[in-house]
Amino acid sequence: MLILGLILLILGFVLSIPVLWTIGIVLLVIGAVLFLLGSTGRAVGGRRHWF
Incomplete structure (x- = not known):
């Protein structure tokens, strides 16, 4: 997205x-925002990784 x-x-x-x-x-x-939330280890949208 970036x-x-x-x-x-x-x-x-x-x-x-x-x-x-x-x-x-x-x-x-x-x-x-998604990158920062993902890099802190927080699950975004129920998923921990976006790949």
């Missing part, structure tokens, strides 16, 4: 499409 958010953020910036920019920021924030 990588997808970063790709959308870059594409939105390069192509100057504000919708992609916004979606990229949202996905980066959600991905960062």
